[in-house]
Amino acid sequence: MRVVLASGHPVRPMILGAASAHLLADQAAHSAASTAFPGLSGLESGMTLGPAIAVRENLSQRAYLRIRSSLMHSELRPGQRLVLRPLAAELRLSPTPVREALLRLVSEQALTLDERGTAIVPVVGLEEFREIIDIRCDLEGRAAARAAIRATPSEIGQVASLVQAFHDAAHGHDHPAMLGRNAELHRLVCRIAGAPLILRILEGIWMRIGPVYALKPGEAAQADYVEEMRPHDRLLAALRAHDSEAAREAVIADVRRSSDWLERSVVGVS
DSSP states (O other): OOEEOTTSOEEOOOOOOHHHHHHHHHHHHHHTTOOSOGGGGGGGGTOOOOHHHHHHHHHHHHHHHHHHHHHHTTOSOTTOEEOHHHHHHHHTSOHHHHHHHHHHHHHTTSSEEOTTSOEEOOOOOHHHHHHHHHHHHHHHHHHHHHHHHHOOHHHHHHHHHHHHHHHHHHHTTOHHHHHHHHHHHHHHHHHHHTOHHHHHHHHHHHHHHHHHHTSOOOHHHHHHHHHOOHHHHHHHHHHHHTOHHHHHHHHHHHHHHTHHHHHHHHHHHO
16 A cells, blocks of 8 residues: 655555554543444434444444554654555455544544545644644643652553653664654553543544654754653653652653654644
């Protein structure tokens, strides 16, 4: 499957990476309560779904979760076209549930449609990018402060494992792995915070901003990105000390840290 950006440069196909698998179980639990299928409201009055409908909607949910995870984990790039039949073949599903999943993501503004009805990963403009960064700093800072109060030793251990995995990927100059571990770390902190509304809002934002992180920066910016790993260490130390303000500051520093080279990437594709 050969995918071409709007700029004309080929990119790798939408092969779902290992990062997707780490989130599928948690996403399934979260998305099961989704209201994306209004017809399901009839179940409250005792209606039952036929086997064929139930199977189709289960397949649609599976496609939705995998594409959604790829957006959040920066496995897709701005401007990338998700052509229905090749995508369905890659997901090993029929076109119908994949089409439903794509339209659901369009309704959530995670994807757009071109004039031919093909789903496209949106190209984020500079003003929207800056607004997203501000929102992330606000909401993720709040979540980190809550997480510092609530974190258990087991949860802190999970954070430590992800921080170390990020460091290992950074030292190995493994950009995709860095993106995956970073995304997992930020989501884990929000889960520890026990703030489901904040997490739900941020998941929509991460779907929008995730592909921007896939725009690999220039060599100088990449070197800065590898060296500037301290916010993750500061976050871990704050969680261990149950220091809310330090945790807030560390997460905000982490979000802001990458905004400079990301801005250059955004300008390059806008």
